[in-house]
Amino acid sequence: MNEKTLDKLKILSDAAKYDVSCASSGTTRRPVKDGIGTAAGWGICHSFTPDGRCVSLFKILMTNHCIYDCAYCINRRSNDVKRTAFTPEELADLTIEFYRRNYIEGLFLSSGIIRNPDYTMEQMLRVVKLLRDVHRFNGYIHMKSIPGASQELVAQAGLYADRMSVNLEIPSEGNLKLLAPEKDYGSVFAPMRYIQQGMLESAEDRKKFRSAPRFVPAGQSTQVIIGATPDNDKQILTLASHLYKRPSFKRVYYSGYIPINKSDSRLPVLAHPPLVRENRLYQADWLLRFYQFSVNEIVDDTHPDLDLDIDPKMGWALRHPEAFPIDINTAPYELILRIPGIGVKSAKLIVASRRYGRLNFSQLKKIGVVMKRAQYFIACRDLPMQTVNELKPEYVRRKVARQRGKKESDLLQLSFDWGE
Template identity: 55%
Template structure:
């Protein structure tokens, strides 16, 4: 039975952890009454996706929201007037096992404010992971936040018990970090990232030679940037993300839209100016294009267009700026070019290349493959005699696509309303 004191801590520290967007929250507050079945008051239960596409539930909490730093963007900063709490090592271990046995979760996502020192905090995070693995025989997923400034020995030890480690870069540029977190610097994050990169690669090579060698952070490392608290444009943000992918072998960069915390800090935007969720979405779409579609950052954003278009997705934005490339013949174009067509996804492009070995691809075939043909048709041709719309201007194509989307949303909304009439 979970003690009331621990549940009070859980409510505080799960709420403080929600600002870390490495996984998304999924909570409700439906109490069990009249001896019914179940109780959905799952403080700290969030969802993340594995590499094979499974959605898994994690217990997402802070070890403590006490912190020695005063970062302007952070709800746990020392000058912020919030209720404070701290778990003991045993409390986190028992919570994790208790929730796992009840089938609430499949793993643990554990971060922390920094109390006393980086090493002091990191030691306690490691003790939790180590106790779960060695004493409780817990084989579920564990994601630990590595604390910048921790010793190499502690970060190495953390990698032996955690599936993934992450070090948050916090702000996209050093200038912004100095403005909002003057006690921090990017070098304190970059150096342990480099150390982790080498350790991960080293253990992978060792595993090839010695099968029973230990796993080391098998799910890699990730980071997070706060966007919108300062004035960086999307070109700067994606440029920093690309640096991490190329130089640090990061698995993911997460983009956390600034959420107003209080109105007593003149370093920050005016209260109420939260970053629109669509900007986060566009950054994730652009990030996906860089990682899986072969796009260069400077193709998506640049000096002439430093910010992503919020009206359309970045792939469509690139296509409209490069109409000289289109239309492409779907039956002869190479895979990399087909992947750049708006409305054609990564898997659909592979299906097209495989299928055209056996027959000529026509529009009806694309629709069956899951291609958004109403979008893709502006950029494709099929045979010399097939009518194309290549003479349309970019503004006309954008208008038609947006009109189609609006019509679809209206139709979907009307259909939903009709269910209740």
């Protein structure tokens, strides 16, 4: 790799780090004759998978030139940063070179906006076409759809990419107009509709013809910046809930605002990114998607923001002590899911195991229940602990908060506790 290409790579890969919309692929591509690369449903991601594999995407901007002047963006037009760009040919060659060296498993392609949205989209489309048609690359490709891009270009891109995303960035349109005057929700939601329409049409075509091409088989996602505006968690989760009702939508990613442009008076003054809040939103998002919670159960007008000291499920349980204790041996699956310390897998094991006898404290621990939290909310054989009603919610909250570490530095080290 020559020095010029290396300089471009350093600049554009660093500029891409603020986009967190990297995830498991959720799709499987069949091998193609004379092709290279694979995409498996258990995932390309920019992290570690649950089974311990470290997998990676080549995460890159095509260019950091941009015609927009968004207050929260490092690549905004008015910023004095070093600008550069890859040609489609350079980027395609670089991706293949990295893949052959076993550096990457797939591509995450985004870009600043140059000239206009359609021109930028055309350049990005050339990259994925070169990879698929010329290099015969069959690996995972996540491609950003540019807000304001035409339906024709989105329709073409959807036939080449595994996943597409359009970033909302700001949770409310009024605040988006304040921080990014050249953008509006119309230009963002239009490509989302085009992707959804293409996916639905593709599903119908594949019912009739098995050989019909797949359109964005891994679905679409978006990113929301947390903490750059005064939008509360209820507004953010309500937006996410509406998006999840769309048949094509897979994930909403929450990105704690990083104070890059500190001189802009429109932005808040923060010492650190709000990572604890970001963590809590991911936990709440998981409750929406897998635990049958509604937004109003997690946050409401009285409590519009998530508690940073305890996870959202624990917060709901402490606000509703009348719902507890729940008898592990008789309660339906839906109620067991609502007990803090019990995840989806544990709840299913409880329902399956209790058919053979009543469960006790030690058996629940073996199943995987986190008894330090669950003990206050359940009734089971030989449970020696007191319930939340006997101890009062305030006491349980203090106890749990101490267990999890009340300092922000401790909280930042916690896992997401998806299953709890």
